Amino acid sequence: MSTLRLPAELTHRAADGIDRRARRWSLGLLAGTALVALVTAVIALLEPHVPVLSLGVLYIFAVLPIAVFWGLALAVAVSLASMLAFNFYFLPPTHTLTLQDSRNWFALGVFVVTSVVVSELAARSRRRAIESALLAEIASSLLGRGDVTTELDRIAAEAADALEVERVEIALTPGAPGYPLLADGRQVGTIRLVNPRRGGAAGRRRLLPALASLLGVAIDRQRLAAEALEAETLRRSDAVKTAVLRAVTHDLRSPLMAMLTSASALAQDELELAPEDRRELVWTILAETRRLSRLIDNLLDLSRLEAGAATPETDVWPVDELISQALDETDDPDNRIAVELPERPLGVRADPRQIERVLVNLFENALKYSPRGEPVHVQIGGTPRHVLVRVVDHGPGVAGAERERIFEPFRRGADGHGAGLGLAIARGFAEANGARVWAESRPGQGAAFVLELEGAPMADDE
Amino acid sequence: MTGARVLVVDDERQILRALQTSLRGAGYEVETAETAGHALAAAAMRPPEAVILDLVLPDGTGTDVVRELRTWSSAPVIVLSAVGDEREKVEALNAGADDYVTKPVGIDELIARLRAVLRRAGPSGEPVLHIGDLQLDLEKREVLVTGKPVHLTPHQFELLRLLALNEGKLLTHRTILQEVWGPGYGDASNLLHVHVSQLRRKIEPDPARPRYLITEPGAGYRLVAPNRR
Numbered sequence: 001m002s003t004l005r006l007p008a009e010l011t012h013r014a015a016d017g018i019d020r021r022a023r024r025w026s027l028g029l030l031a032g033t034a035l036v037a038l039v040t041a042v043i044a045l046l047e048p049h050v051p052v053l054s055l056g057v058l059y060i061f062a063v064l065p066i067a068v069f070w071g072l073a074l075a076v077a078v079s080l081a082s083m084l085a086f087n088f089y090f091l092p093p094t095h096t097l098t099l100q101d102s103r104n105w106f107a108l109g110v111f112v113v114t115s116v117v118v119s120e121l122a123a124r125s126r127r128r129a130i131e132s133a134l135l136a137e138i139a140s141s142l143l144g145r146g147d148v149t150t151e152l153d154r155i156a157a158e159a160a161d162a163l164e165v166e167r168v169e170i171a172l173t174p175g176a177p178g179y180p181l182l183a184d185g186r187q188v189g190t191i192r193l194v195n196p197r198r199g200g201a202a203g204r205r206r207l208l209p210a211l212a213s214l215l216g217v218a219i220d221r222q223r224l225a226a227e228a229l230e231a232e233t234l235r236r237s238d239a240v241k242t243a244v245l246r247a248v249t250h251d252l253r254s255p256l257m258a259m260l261t262s263a264s265a266l267a268q269d270e271l272e273l274a275p276e277d278r279r280e281l282v283w284t285i286l287a288e289t290r291r292l293s294r295l296i297d298n299l300l301d302l303s304r305l306e307a308g309a310a311t312p313e314t315d316v317w318p319v320d321e322l323i324s325q326a327l328d329e330t331d332d333p334d335n336r337i338a339v340e341l342p343e344r345p346l347g348v349r350a351d352p353r354q355i356e357r358v359l360v361n362l363f364e365n366a367l368k369y370s371p372r373g374e375p376v377h378v379q380i381g382g383t384p385r386h387v388l389v390r391v392v393d394h395g396p397g398v399a400g401a402e403r404e405r406i407f408e409p410f411r412r413g414a415d416g417h418g419a420g421l422g423l424a425i426a427r428g429f430a431e432a433n434g435a436r437v438w439a440e441s442r443p444g445q446g447a448a449f450v451l452e453l454e455g456a457p458m459a460d461d462e
Numbered sequence: 463m464t465g466a467r468v469l470v471v472d473d474e475r476q477i478l479r480a481l482q483t484s485l486r487g488a489g490y491e492v493e494t495a496e497t498a499g500h501a502l503a504a505a506a507m508r509p510p511e512a513v514i515l516d517l518v519l520p521d522g523t524g525t526d527v528v529r530e531l532r533t534w535s536s537a538p539v540i541v542l543s544a545v546g547d548e549r550e551k552v553e554a555l556n557a558g559a560d561d562y563v564t565k566p567v568g569i570d571e572l573i574a575r576l577r578a579v580l581r582r583a584g585p586s587g588e589p590v591l592h593i594g595d596l597q598l599d600l601e602k603r604e605v606l607v608t609g610k611p612v613h614l615t616p617h618q619f620e621l622l623r624l625l626a627l628n629e630g631k632l633l634t635h636r637t638i639l640q641e642v643w644g645p646g647y648g649d650a651s652n653l654l655h656v657h658v659s660q661l662r663r664k665i666e667p668d669p670a671r672p673r674y675l676i677t678e679p680g681a682g683y684r685l686v687a688p689n690r691r
Contacts, residue, residue, distance in 0.1 A: 286568075293566055316652040318659040320670060325679060327671050339670035345659035347652070353548065353679060378670075459653045 028070035032078040035062035040085050052090045053107060059086060060115055067119030068126045075119035082115070083108045131207050134162045135214065142218035149222075155215075163207055164200025165193040172219065181212050183220030191215065251295055255288035262288075290331070298421045301357055302409060305428035310354065312433045316456045317352050318345035319380055319387055325352065326359030336370070337363055339378040346380060347458035348387050354429040355453065358437065361422035362391045362449045369395030370446070382452070389451040397441040406439065426451075466580055467491040469510035471501040471527065472542065473520050481514065484569040490576075498522035502530055505537075512580055513539045514572070515559070517550050525554040532558035538579035542567070548680045555681055561632040562681065578630030591626045594674060594687040596665060598626050605665070612664045617642060621657055622665070625675065625685035634682040658683060 039062045043055045059082035067075035084097065087108065092100045099105055137158065141151050149172070156168040169192040171178065178192030191212055196204065262281040265271060273281070304310045320341050327337060348355075366376040374394040382388035398406060409424035426449075430437040434454055441447040468490045472478045475496070482492045493510065495501040498519045505513065513531065517524040528539055541562040543551040551562050560579045563572055591598040597606040603619055605612050614622065620642045625633060639647045639654055647653065658677070662669040673688035 289566065316655075318656050320659050320662075321655055321677065324662075324670055324672055325677055328677075335671070339668075341663070341670055345656055347656070356679070458656045459650070 024070070025074075028066060028074045031070075032062070032066050032074060032081065035065065036078060036081050036085055038062070039082070040089055043086070043090060047090065053104070055090070056086050056107065056111055059083070059111065060118065063115040063119055064122055067123045071123055072116070072120055075123070076112075076116055079112050079115040079119070083112055086111075127203055131162055131203065134158055135207070135210055138211065139214055142214060148215075148218045159191075159207075159211060163193060163204050163211075164197040165204075166195035166197075168193060170215065179208060179212055181216040181219060183216040186220075188216055188219045188223070248295075248299065252292065255292040255295075258288045259285050259292075294331070298361075298425055301425045302421055302428070305425065305432070310429060310432045312351035312354050312429075314349050314351050314433065316347050316349055316458055317355075318458065319348045319389065319453065320345055322348070322350065322352055322355050323359060323378065323380075323389070325356045326363060329356060329360045330363045330367075332363065332367060336367060336374070337376045337378060340380065342380050345458065346384070346387050347456045348453040349456040350433050350435065350453055351429075354433055355435070355451075358426045358429045358433075358435070358451060359389070359391075361426040362437070362451065365422050365426075366391050366393035366395070366447075366449065369393055371395070383455065384457070385455045387453045387455045389453070390448050391451075392446060392448045394446040397445055398439050398447045399441075403439045403441065407437075465489060465491060466511040467493065467508070468512045468514060468576065469493045469495065469501065469505055470514045471495045471498075471519065471524070472514075472516040473497065473518075474516075477516075481569075481572075485573070485576075488569075488573050496520075498524075498527045501527055505531060505535065509535060510537055512537055512576060514542065514576070515539055515554075516542045517544070517547050517554060523550065523554075524559075525550060525557050528554050528557045528559045540572070540575055540579060552680055555632075555634055556636075562678075574630070581630070591629075593626055593629055593685060596626070596674060598623065607665050614661070614664060617657055618661045618664070621654075621661060622685070625683060628685070630684060630686055632678050632682050632684045638682065654683075 036059070039059050043052070043058055046055055059079070062082055063075050063079045066078045087097055087099065087104075088095060091104050138155050141155065142148055152170050156170055160166065160168045169178070170181075170189065171192070172189040174180075174187040174189065176190040176192070178190035180187045181189040181191060191208070193204065193208075262284045265273070266278065266281050301310075320339075323339060323341075327339070330337065363376065363378075370376055370393040376394075377390075377392040379390045379392065380387065381390070407423045407427045409421060427437050430451060436452045437449065439447055439449050468485055470478060470481050470485070470492055471494070472481070473496050478494050478496065482494055485492045493504055493508070495504045496519075498521045501513075501515070501519075504510075515524045515527055519527070524541055528541070531537070531539065538560040539554075539558070541551060541554045541559045542565055543554075543562050544565045555562065561575050563575060589599060589601045591600065595608045597609075598604075599606075600623060605614055605619070605622065621638065624638060624641050635651045635654055636648045639650055643650065643653065658675060659669075662672050662675055665674060666672050674685055676684050676686055678684060
C-alpha cells in the first residue's frame with residue numbers, strides 16, 4: 001500500500017486585500033486626473049492649428065490606460081471627466097458647462113459611449129492575458145518543480161489576485177468543502193474561494209475550472225511519482241538482498257564444507273589416519289569455526305548498523321587499550337601488525353566495543369592486502385583533540401576512484417576474496433561514534449587507513 | 463585436584479552434551495539442567511562446587527539464577543554469554559557471578575576459567591608471587607620483570623598486587639576501583655583504564671599485545687601467566 005506523502009490538511013491563505021484595494025483605487029483616481037489634465041494641455045497646445053472638435057478623440061488616451069489597469073468603473077468616470085473638461089475648456093462658450101451648439105452634446109455622447117466600449121474591450125483582453133499568464137505560470141511551477149506542496153502557498157496568493165477574491169484555500173483532502181480538484185475522475189483535493197469580490201464572477205467562471213484541473217493533474221502526478229519511487233526503492237533493495245544472499249551463502253558454505261569434510265574424516269573408523277593428519281583435521285575444524293563465527297559477528301554488526309540499533313556507549317579510554325583489544329580479536333598468528341605506542345597513553349571518547357570492531361576490520365583488511373610476510377604498521381598521532389590511528393599496509397594501494405567506494409557493503413577488492421563487509425562495518429561504527437575513517441594511497445605505495453577519534457583528557461598520576 | 467562437581471545449565475542440548483563430555487574428560491563430575499527452575503532445584507538437591515550457566519534460559523535469565531543462588535551458596539559461577547548480551551553479562555557479574563566466557567568458546571579456555579574460580583581465594587602466605595616472568599615481593603613492594611626491577615607508582619603497585627593475588631580471576635572494574643582507590647571511586651573507570659595502560663608499558667614485553675594483564679571487555683581485568691604458544 002503506498003501513500004501520497006502530503007500533509008493531511010494543507011490550507012493556504014492569500015494575504016488580506018482590503019488595504020491594498022483602497023490604495024489601488026486612490027492611485028487610479030490620481031492617475032485618471034493626471035491623464036485628463038495632460039490630454040487637456042496637449043489639446044490646448046494644438047488648438048490654434050487644428051479644428052478643436054476633432055481633438056476631443058484624444059481623451060481616449062486618458063481613458064484607455066485607466067480601463068486596462070483599473071477596470072471599467074474608473075474608465076467610465078474618467079471618460080465623463082474628459083467630456084466635461086473638453087466642454088469646459090474648448091467648446092464655446094468656454095469656461096462654462098453649457099454648449100452653444102446643441103449638436104456638440106451628441107458628439108460628446110458618442111465620445112463617452114465609444115470610450116466605454118473600447119475600454120471594456122481593452123480591459124477584457126488584459127484580464128484574459130493576466131488569466132492565461134497566471135495559468136501558464138502555475139502550470140510551469142506545478143509541472144516543472146518537484147514538490148507541489150511547496151508551491152501551493154505562492155499559487156494560492158497569485159490565484160487570489162486573478163480570481164478577485166480575498167483569499168484562496170487549497171486543501172489536499174478530498175472531503176473538504178469547495179470546488180473539487182479532479183484527476184482521472186477521482187477527487188484529490190479542493191479549492192475554496194473566500195470572500196469573492198463583486199464583478200469578478202465572469203473571470204472566476206473562466207479561470208477556476210482551468211486552475212482546478214491543473215492542480216488536480218499536478219497533485220496526481222506527484223502521487224504517481226511517489227509510487228514510482230517507492231517501487232524503485234523496493235526493486236533496488238531486492239537486488240541488494242539477492243547480492244547479499246549470494247555473497248553470504250558462499251562465505252558461509254566454504255567454512256562449513258571444510259568442517260564437514262574434516263569431521264567426517266575423523267568420524268570414519270575404517271579410515272587410517274596418522275596422528276599428525278588427525279591433528280591437522282582437528283585444527284582445520286577449529287580454524288574454520290572461528291572464521292564462521294567472525295563472519296556471523298560481522299553480519300550481526302552490519303544488520304545492527306543498518307537498523308540504526310548501534311547506539312554507542314561512550315566513555316574515555318586510552319587509545320592503546322582499544323588497539324590492544326582489537327589486536328586480540330584480529331586473526332594475526334604471525335604478529336605482522338607492528339604497533340608504535342606513544343610514550344603516554346592518549347585518551348579518546350568512544351564506545352570501546354564499536355571502535356574495536358572498526359580497528360579489527362581495518363587490521364584484517366590491511367593484513368589481507370599486504371603481501372605475505374610484509375608487516376602492517378599502526379601509528380598513533382594527531383592532536384589532543386583529534387587522535388589519529390593510521391593503519392599502513394604494503395599492498396597494491398587504492399586507486400583514487402575506489403577510495404570511497406571500498407567503504408560500501410559487499411564491495412570486494414580486485415581479487416574478490418572476503419564478503420566485502422569489513423570496511424563498511426568500520427565506517428558504520430566510526431560514524432556512529434562521531435569518528436571518521438578514510439583511505440589514503442599514493443600510486444606504487446600501499447594504502448593507509450586513517451581513523452580519527454575525538455580526543456579526551458585522562459586522569460594521570462605520574 | 464580435579465573431581466569437583468560442576469552444574470552445567472544450558473537449554474541447547476547439543477551444547478550441554480558437548481560440555482558434559484569435555485568436562486568429564488577433564489575429570490569433573492558433571493550434572494546438567496536445561497531451565498532456570500531445574501538448575502535451582504538441582505543445586506538445592508546436591509550443592510555443586512561450581513556452576514556454568516547460560517545467560518538466556520527458557521524460563522528466566524541466568525542473572526536471576528545467580529541472584530537466587532547467591533542467597534545461600536558461594537559456589538563460583540561462570541556465565542556463558544553470546545555476542546550482544548554485554549549488558550546482561552555485566553548484570554550477572556554484578557549479581558555475583560565470578561566470571562564469564564563468550565560463546566562460542568573453546569573447551570580449553572572454559573577449563574582454565576573453571577580451574578581459576580575453583581582455586582581457593584585468599585592470600586597464599588607467600589610474600590613473593592611468581593606469575594610468568596613477573597615477580598612481586600609484597601613485603602618489600604618490589605616488582606621484577608624478567609629479573610630486572612621496575613618502578614611502579616603506589617597505585618600501580620596496589621593494582622598489580624590485587625590482580626596478582628587473584629591470578630586468573632576476573633576482577634570487575636568496580637571491585638578493583640574500590641579495593642585500590644577506595645569506596646568513593648567505584649565509577650571512575652577511566653582512572654583505572656589509564657593506570658592499566660601505564661602499568662602495561664612497564665610489565666608487558668609488548669604493551670600493545672598484553673599477555674599478562676588481560677582486558678575483559680565491558681567487565682574488568684585479569685592477570686594471567688602467559689601461555690607460551
